Amino acid sequence: MGIKRYFNDFTALFFAQACAGCDAPLVDGEKHICTSCWYHLPETHAHEDQHNSSARQLWGRVRIEAVASYWYFREASRVKRIIHHLKYRNRPEIGTVIGQRYGAILADAAPFNQADVIVPVPLHPKKLRKRGYNQSMFFAKGLAHSMRLPVVEHGIIRRRATQSQTRKNRYERYENMLETFEANDIGGIAAQHVLLVDDVLTTGATLEACAGTLLENGAAKVSAVTIAKAL
Ligand SMILES: [Zn+2]
Numbered sequence: 001m002g003i004k005r006y007f008n009d010f011t012a013l014f015f016a017q018a019c020a021g022c023d024a025p026l027v028d029g030e031k032h033i034c035t036s037c038w039y040h041l042p043e044t045h046a047h048e049d050q051h052n053s054s055a056r057q058l059w060g061r062v063r064i065e066a067v068a069s070y071w072y073f074r075e076a077s078r079v080k081r082i083i084h085h086l087k088y089r090n091r092p093e094i095g096t097v098i099g100q101r102y103g104a105i106l107a108d109a110a111p112f113n114q115a116d117v118i119v120p121v122p123l124h125p126k127k128l129r130k131r132g133y134n135q136s137m138f139f140a141k142g143l144a145h146s147m148r149l150p151v152v153e154h155g156i157i158r159r160r161a162t163q164s165q166t167r168k169n170r171y172e173r174y175e176n177m178l179e180t181f182e183a184n185d186i187g188g189i190a191a192q193h194v195l196l197v198d199d200v201l202t203t204g205a206t207l208e209a210c211a212g213t214l215l216e217n218g219a220a221k222v223s224a225v226t227i228a229k230a231l
Contacts, residue, residue, distance in 0.1 A: 020085035020094050021078035032094045033082065038101075041079065042072040044229060047109040054229050057204045062211045065111050065193070065221050069201050069229035070102045079228050083200060086227075087131070092138040095199075098227055099142020107147050112223055115195035117188060118144050119155035121210055122181070139227060140197050149195065152188035156181050156210055181209050183217035190218035201226040 017026050021037035033041075046052035046068035055067040071079045086094045106112040120136040128134055137153060144151045159182055183189060194214050198206060211222040 020082045020089075020091060022081075032085075032091065032097050037078050037082075042074075042077075044069055044072055046070075046229075047106060047112060047225075054201055054226070057201070058208060058211075058224075061204065062208045063215060063222070064207075064211050065223040067201075067207070067224045067226075068106075068109075068112065069226045070098065071228045073200055073228035073230045083228060086135050086138075087199065090132070092133040092135055095135050095138030095227070096142035096145075099139040099144070099197075100146050101142075102225065102227070103143040103146025106143070106225065111193075111221075112195060112225065113147065114193055115147075115149060115223055116192040117155070118147075118149050118151045118195045118197060119189065119210075119214065120151070120153065121196065121198040121206055122154070122156055122158050124158045136198050139199065143195070143197060143225070147195075152185050152194075154184045155189050155194070156213055157184040181213045183213055186217050189214055191220050193221040193223065194219045196222055196224040198224070198226045199228070201229045 017032070018024065019026055019030070019034035019037055020032050021041070022034060024034050024036070026032070026034055044052065044054070046054050050066060052068060054069045055064075058064050058067055073079050073083065082094060082098075085091045118140045120134060120140040123131065123134045123136075137151070140151045140153075143149070158180055196207060196210055196214065201207065207224050207226075211224065214222050
């Protein structure tokens with residue numbers, strides 16, 4: 001037994017990881033998500049349908065080529081537990097594993113496979129300090145690996161914390177989000193078809209604001225993908 005293998009087995013004793021979706025112990029070859037969960041995860045197949053519900057949500061709001069989400073997000077579901085581990089339990093590599101899988105699918109799906117660069121939705125610096133990582137960046141890394149695309153990590157940055165949205169009407173919320181993002185690496189996005197990536201699509205306000213910012217700053221086209229879509 002090689003020393004590395006020994007070390008891996010040794011550390012596994014103390015850090016035996018459970019599946020992020022169902023808590024079952026992972027077996028050899030499984031990373032973060034068990035085989036049974038992969039089989040049961042609710043794929044949207046949105047990349048096959050230009051008029052999918054994620055895309056329709058952005059219609060009339062921003063000029064975006066295509067939108068797709070990998071899974072449906074339901075309460076008390078495997079997807080919800082996986083996203084929770086990804087964001088709040090210090091397991092950012094889950095995002096990379098998901099990105100690799102989804103990227104392998106998107107590599108054959110137009111127009112996603114015509115993108116030039118990947119840009120993750122940024123976290124606010126305060127949140128980033130607290131969490132230690134941007135989960136969307138890890139998802140982006142996995143996508144980049146399978147789609148053979150570069151990541152422009154700081155293509156967009158957040159200017160300030162998003163204020164509470166609860167007391168604002170829809171237009172005010174939109175205005176608020178617009179103020180939140182700005183292009184940072186203009187050289188990296190100019191004249192590019194940008195694949196914008198985020199964790200969960202809920203109201204669409206974040207994708208809308210980020211896509212708008214990218215287009216205003218010279219991106220030729222924007223498509224977007226998320227890990228999950230709230231129902
Ligand atoms: Zn599982």
